[in-house]
Amino acid sequence: MDETDPAVAELVSSARGVRAELVTHLLHSDDAHAARLGRAIREIQRGSPGSSPTNPSDAGCVIDPITHDPAW
Template identity: 50%
Template structure:
């Protein structure tokens, strides 16, 4: 069974908070967290469904956005990303929790990081939803990720996106506009 990280939760946070990796991670011996290697025993693992495992640990020292990969010998999982958010500092030097929606760039960075790290299948499901709000959310996520919607035959057209976001018709959402 190949290693696969399906989700990192949360996808952003601060030093010493908990983070959980979920996926087909049975057999994980190391976690590559940026340039740091976490050893077995530094996380708590739990099997919650056949083949699915959660690995929970505290966020180690770091900054910016780091790549996270599960490793078992020579086998490596897919890469997910985690973004460090530094809590604001009060006048007395104590750190305070970051506000939820005060317009700070870190909040927006966190949101974009989570959208980019979301599985493509989730974006597809949202976009195909009968709920108009969910479908709009799926289209917005796809736009942030710079992905074209699947072709009429369900084919992956991501190779057509080039280096940046795709320009689409604002009315019909046609990516060929």
């Protein structure tokens, strides 16, 4: 998945708002996929509280909203 994809930005934004209880539940899950998701969310939450690095404006370039071409 391309880091400039709006879906990635939405996932990162949503992960930052996940309650600690849910992350703990995921981390202690017997399901390997749930535990992996919990680790990923925890890492996102430990990152900088500023804007997402996946935001196209952070890269200083304009992206075509239709084709997602950074050279647009």
